[in-house]
Amino acid sequence: xxxxxxxxxxxxxxxxxxxxxxxxxxxxxxxxxxxxxxxxxxxxxxxxxxxxxxxxxxxxxxxxxxxxxxxxxxxxxxxxxxxxxxxxxxxxxxxxxxxxxxxxxxxxxxxxxxxxxxxxxxxxxxxxxxxxxxxxxxxxxxxxxxxxxxxxxxxxxxxxxxxxxxxxxxxxxxxxxxxxxxxxxxxxxxxxxxxxxxxxxxxxxxxxxxxxxxxxxxxxxxxx
Amino acid sequence: xxxxxxxxxxxxxxxxxxxxxxxxxxxxxxxxxxxxxxxxxxxxxxxxxxxxxxxxxxxxxxxxxxxxxxxxxxxxxxxx
Numbered sequence: 001x002x003x004x005x006x007x008x009x010x011x012x013x014x015x016x017x018x019x020x021x022x023x024x025x026x027x028x029x030x031x032x033x034x035x036x037x038x039x040x041x042x043x044x045x046x047x048x049x050x051x052x053x054x055x056x057x058x059x060x061x062x063x064x065x066x067x068x069x070x071x072x073x074x075x076x077x078x079x080x081x082x083x084x085x086x087x088x089x090x091x092x093x094x095x096x097x098x099x100x101x102x103x104x105x106x107x108x109x110x111x112x113x114x115x116x117x118x119x120x121x122x123x124x125x126x127x128x129x130x131x132x133x134x135x136x137x138x139x140x141x142x143x144x145x146x147x148x149x150x151x152x153x154x155x156x157x158x159x160x161x162x163x164x165x166x167x168x169x170x171x172x173x174x175x176x177x178x179x180x181x182x183x184x185x186x187x188x189x190x191x192x193x194x195x196x197x198x199x200x201x202x203x204x205x206x207x208x209x210x211x212x213x214x215x216x217x218x219x220x221x222x223x224x
Numbered sequence: 225x226x227x228x229x230x231x232x233x234x235x236x237x238x239x240x241x242x243x244x245x246x247x248x249x250x251x252x253x254x255x256x257x258x259x260x261x262x263x264x265x266x267x268x269x270x271x272x273x274x275x276x277x278x279x280x281x282x283x284x285x286x287x288x289x290x291x292x293x294x295x296x297x298x299x300x301x302x303x304x
Contacts, residue, residue, distance in 0.1 A: 007292070011285055018281055022274050027252040034261045202288065209295045216302050 007202055013195030017044075021188045031100055038096050039185060040192040045089035046114075046156075048197040052082035052204065057149045060142035070212070072138035075145060076128065077207045081200040083121045090114060101166050110160035110167040117152045124148055 021040035029036060056078035063071035093111065094104040105111060124144055131137040160167060261270065 007289075014281060015278065018277050019274055022277070023270065025253055027248045028255040028258040028260055029252065030258050033259055202292075206288070206292050206295060209299065213295065213298045213302060 006198060010195060010198035010202055013191045014199060017041075017188060017192040017195050021192060024188060025184060027185070035096055035100055036185075038092065040188050042089060042092040042096055044189070044192045044196045045085045045092065047193045048200050049082045049085040049089060050153075051193075051197045052078045052085065052200050053149055053152070055201070056082060057146055060145040063138055063142045067135070069134060069138055069215075072134075072142065073208045073211045074204075075138075075142060077204040077211070078201070079121065079124060079145060080207065081204040083118070083125070084203075085196070085200055086114070086118050086121065090118060097166075106166065108160075108167060109163050109165045110156060113155045113160055117155050120148045120152065 017040055021037055026034070026036050056075050059071045059074035059078065063069075063075060090111075093114075097106065097108075097111070098104045101108075124141065127144055128137050128141045131140060
């Protein structure tokens with residue numbers, strides 16, 4: 001394994017998240033009951049998604065500045081991991097919502113905004129796949145990616161806060177930070193964010209390397 | 225150095241940025257009127273569940289590591 005120290009850190013952090021997240025004492029709160037532990041799994045998916053989207057946008061900008069296709073590899077694969085996390089975030093959120101808010105989908109502003117955000121990123125994948133020239137695909141993809149991110153952040157962080165939402169921290173609802181202010185939850189929550197984000201990054205980098213190997217092989221086929 | 229300091233201070237200041245808080249008190253931990261998975265813990269079965277989840281995670285991790293290794297090998301054969 002290449003550069004294995006952070007991969008070992010990933011495994012260690014996630015093993016800690018899974019065991020401590022399920023076993024440690026948590027506040028006993030009505031309605032939430034044990035589902036408060038989903039903080040370490042559902043909420044961290046979104047944190048991981050956003051952190052990886054930041055990386056993706058960074059490489060998109062870098063691609064536009066350098067025109068080096070290697071930057072595009074990073075942009076698309078980090079976006080891919082982020083989208084995977086986003087889909088898992090939506091699905092886990094729906095299950096959690098069913099047993100705490102009473103319905104899988106209650107048209108909550110943040111739920112809707114997250115769904116729109118995911119669709120925007122699906123469009124990113126479709127847009128890229130519809131272009132055959134790799135430089136053109138990278139260029140248009142990079143520009144779309146930057147705009148999508150610029151729309152995604154207000155969509156899930158700002159707009160739901162301006163109206164009533166069931167999500168903590170929105171529309172007069174106290175944020176989960178009221179609960180995770182609780183140091184015992186934080187002790188798992190923060191390592192969990194880092195762990196899940198690193199896992200997504202690991203998957204992304206493996207796929208980036210696969211792309212690069214494929215490219216070298218293709219070039220050799222053409223040149224031979 | 226300056227950057228690191230700013231990041232550290234920012235992390236600490238996030239705590240003060242939150243809006244109205246519902247503080248979690250010690251009593252919330254001993255509040256027995258709220259149902260929790262106490263029976264699961266009492267029977268010791270929760271550890272079985274944790275074991276199952278850890279095993280699944282271990283399986284996925286091993287698979288990811290082996291994929292990583294395979295690509296490392298490919299990269300080496302391409303360079304040579």
